[in-house]
Amino acid sequence: MKNSDSNHSILNGCKENISRYVKIKTRDNQIYEGYITNVDHENVHLAIPKIKNLVAKLYPYSFPPKCFKQVVLPLLSVVSVLSINYFI
Numbered sequence: 001m002k003n004s005d006s007n008h009s010i011l012n013g014c015k016e017n018i019s020r021y022v023k024i025k026t027r028d029n030q031i032y033e034g035y036i037t038n039v040d041h042e043n044v045h046l047a048i049p050k051i052k053n054l055v056a057k058l059y060p061y062s063f064p065p066k067c068f069k070q071v072v073l074p075l076l077s078v079v080s081v082l083s084i085n086y087f088i
Contacts, residue, residue: 010075010078010079010080011039011041011075013081014036014039014044014081015039017036017083018036018038019035019036019037020035020036021033021035021083021084021085022034022036022046022081022082022083022084023081023084024044024080024082025078025080025082026077026078027077028077032048032071032073033048033084034046034047034068034069035047035048039075041075042074042075043072043073043074043075044078045070045071045072046071046072047068047069048068048069048071049067049068050067050068
């Protein structure tokens, strides 16, 4: 039951942060930073900026096309989700 509660908590944490910039840690200690674009009961979809600092400087109000790498992580592999707030 404890594992089920943990998975439910991760699912809710991901859903609460859709369209926000987050740091996600997985069970194999990988760290991903990007925007959560979608969440379902099996996967978390991330849009990871290819050029983090350059994008913010050149396109402060919108992003150029093809500047994100799309990554899909299995929800069961996610250990933590942290919303990152930063100002340019």
